[in-house]
Amino acid sequence: MSKDGLKIVTIGGGSSYTPELIEGYILRQEQLPISEIVLVDIDEGREKLEIVGAMAKRMVKAADLDWKVTLTYDRFEALKDADYVTTQFRVGLLNARVKDERIPLSHGVLGQETNGAGGLFKAFRTIPVILDIIEDMKVQCPNAWLINFTNPAGMVTEAAINIGGWERTLGLCNVPIGHTKAGAEALGMDEEELFFHYAGINHFHWHRIFDKDGNERTHEVIDKIYDPSGVGNKGDMENIHAGLFHYEQIKDLNMLPCGYHRYYYLADEMLEESIKDFNEGKTRAQVVKGTEADLFELYKDPELDYKPEELTLRGGTHYSDAACEIIASIQNNKHTQMVVSTKNNGTITDLPNSAVVEVSGVVTAKGFVPYNWGAFEHPAARGSLQLMKAMEETTIRAAVSGDYGVALQAFTMNPLIPAGHKAKTLLDQMLYANKKYLPQFAEKIKEIEKYQLDDINYIDKLMESN
Numbered sequence: 220m221s222k223d224g225l226k227i228v229t230i231g232g233g234s235s236y237t238p239e240l241i242e243g244y245i246l247r248q249e250q251l252p253i254s255e256i257v258l259v260d261i262d263e264g265r266e267k268l269e270i271v272g273a274m275a276k277r278m279v280k281a282a283d284l285d286w287k288v289t290l291t292y293d294r295f296e297a298l299k300d301a302d303y304v305t306t307q308f309r310v311g312l313l314n315a316r317v318k319d320e321r322i323p324l325s326h327g328v329l330g331q332e333t334n335g336a337g338g339l340f341k342a343f344r345t346i347p348v349i350l351d352i353i354e355d356m357k358v359q360c361p362n363a364w365l366i367n368f369t370n371p372a373g374m375v376t377e378a379a380i381n382i383g384g385w386e387r388t389l390g391l392c393n394v395p396i397g398h399t400k401a402g403a404e405a406l407g408m409d410e411e412e413l414f415f416h417y418a419g420i421n422h423f424h425w426h427r428i429f430d431k432d433g434n435e436r437t438h439e440v441i442d443k444i445y446d447p448s449g450v451g452n453k454g455d456m457e458n459i460h461a462g463l464f465h466y467e468q469i470k471d472l473n474m475l476p477c478g479y480h481r482y483y484y485l486a487d488e489m490l491e492e493s494i495k496d497f498n499e500g501k502t503r504a505q506v507v508k509g510t511e512a513d514l515f516e517l518y519k520d521p522e523l524d525y526k527p528e529e530l531t532l533r534g535g536t537h538y539s540d541a542a543c544e545i546i547a548s549i550q551n552n553k554h555t556q557m558v559v560s561t562k563n564n565g566t567i568t569d570l571p572n573s574a575v576v577e578v579s580g581v582v583t584a585k586g587f588v589p590y591n592w593g594a595f596e597h598p599a600a601r602g603s604l605q606l607m608k609a610m611e612e613t614t615i616r617a618a619v620s621g622d623y624g625v626a627l628q629a630f631t632m633n634p635l636i637p638a639g640h641k642a643k644t645l646l647d648q649m650l651y652a653n654k655k656y657l658p659q660f661a662e663k664i665k666e667i668e669k670y671q672l673d674d675i676n677y678i679d680k681l682m683e684s685n
């Protein structure tokens with residue numbers, strides 16, 4: 220930290236979530252001696268950055284703080300002497316997400332932002348960019364912390380640590396926040412009276428719940444939430460269909476699944492719902508485009524100087540608040556209990572030490588200290604987790620190397636992509652559709668353009684019908 224105070228840089232500063240971030244800093248002003256907040260974006264995001272940046276300035280002014288809020292398109296310069304760098308960017312903007320969802324769904328295969336073929340393509344587009352950011356950080360701010368909440372958060376965090384070599388990286392997600400609220404509510408207790416122990420990987424983790432006397436309460440929450448006569452699903456995100464897990468199966472696991480496990484445990488139902496959305500032109504990205512447009516209309520109001528309630532319509536609500544708490548906790552050695560994507564180092568003994576896992580622990584001045592989990596007792600959890608982790612590792616390899624065979628391997632391993640001819644067709648079409656954002660696959664894409672006219676026509680037509 221310079222003598223003037225903390226410098227916090229946000230990459231993807233034009234995101235609609237930025238007001239939540241600013242609100243989080245303002246709420247923690249006593250703990251965060253901020254001198255400058257820098258919001259960085261790319262030229263394509265200029266309009267959004269200008270709108271949300273002006274709003275951030277109004278929020279800081281309304282809070283009577285002297286923090287400097289800088290808007291810039293020069294990432295390298297922005298990173299100079301940063302203490303914390305937060306990442307919330309989306310390579311290819313929302314249009315890329317539309318493709319991640321619609322191309323697979325047009326084949327009757329799940330396409331989702333972080334799951335299935337869509338998640339893999341988001342990783343292919345994003346990992347090279349996080350690695351570039353790290354190269355800049357090595358020069359400009361070698362001691363900074365990197366707080367990543369860019370999706371797919373687990374894989375992006377793993378690439379940052381294992382490929383970029385940036386050990387001071389912490390990955391964040393809002394999913395555990397909702398589940399913790401729901402668990403406490405189901406037991407009629409305060410969150411502080413309970414201990415929630417999470418383990419797994421991003422969007423594929425489970426948790427157990429204990430009271431202060433060390434008694435396990437997980438089974439009670441399973442009964443309350445998943446027994447068909449119980450209180451029903453609570454604490455789920457806005458962005459995915461809230462199908463009810465099968466009670467008997469969850470009882471057998473004796474752990475609470477995360478909301479995203481629905482894509483795996485209720486695969487056919489989730490696919491059916493997503494295909495319905497596709498047919499109605501209402502995949503999540505298409506809906507979010509509308510929500511974003513409305514939010515930015517609100518943000519334009521020169522009188523608006525606080526985070527509007529409408530932001531809770533986005534699935535990622537609370538994300539940014541968690542990022543602010545991580546920063547406050549590092550800065551003040553608060554030992555805040557959180558769920559973070561971090562290097563395994565033996566926390567889950569079923570996975571390699573180098574794997575990035577999402578687990579409970581405390582945030583200290585030295586970083587994140589995970590609570591030991593040990594081995595998963597249930598082979599169903601162990602086996603599926605090991606497969607998913609290996610699939611993620613393979614995806615990262617493909618994202619870095621641009622090797623078509625490795626990408627096809629990742630597609631084949633993904634439980635939501637039927638392996639075989641369809642997987643290959645889908646991979647080729649998605650490569651072509653993402654051409655602009657996948658320089659590492661340029662050779663293969665050239666080949667597709669040369670010889671696979673059918674695939675090209677198919678994608679061009681599909682995108683026109685958006």
Ligand code: G6P
Binds near residue numbers: 370532536
């Ligand atoms: C959840 C997930 C995030 C994801 C968000 C999407 O919160 O945990 O990883 O970014 O939903 O929300 P959206 O409103 O963009 O569909």
